[in-house]
Amino acid sequence: MSGSTEETVGDKAKGAGFEHPLTLTISAEDIPKVRAALIRYRVMAYTVGVLLILLTLFAVPMKYFANDDRWVTWFGVPHGYLYMLLIITAVDLGRRVRWSIRNVILIALAGTIPFLSFVAEHYARRDVNRRIAECEPSV
Secondary structure, three states, rough: HHHHHHHHHHHHHHHHOOOOOOOOOOOOHHHHHHHHHHHHHHHHHHHHHHHHHHHHHHHHHHHHHHHOOOOHHHHHHHHHHHHHHHHHHHHHHHHHHHHOOHHHHHHHHHHHHHHHHHHHHHHHHHHHHHHHHHOOOOO
């Protein structure tokens, strides 16, 4: 009997527009901004990831085995500057979807480990798309 009472109270609370205080939603007017932020983050994650792979698998061996350090400059400097943009886009995306500071830091740090930025991008994209699907109004 108490189970049916709890369901009735829960249904009334849902019908009244009650949301759990920890439930984080994206408003309908913010969905295009979140999608744009996700695209910016994805572009930066792939760009930084490719540059880091080129730096670690090609440029560093060329520097130490062939005494040719121009490749480190060509890939390392752009990677460093674009990594700063990756951090900005990760913070922007995290702010829009209300990620915890821990998640934003982990996503940002993924750009420092070869191949990990692709994995982090996958999880970030999946999480953002899930949040958008939960909040998107039915058509």
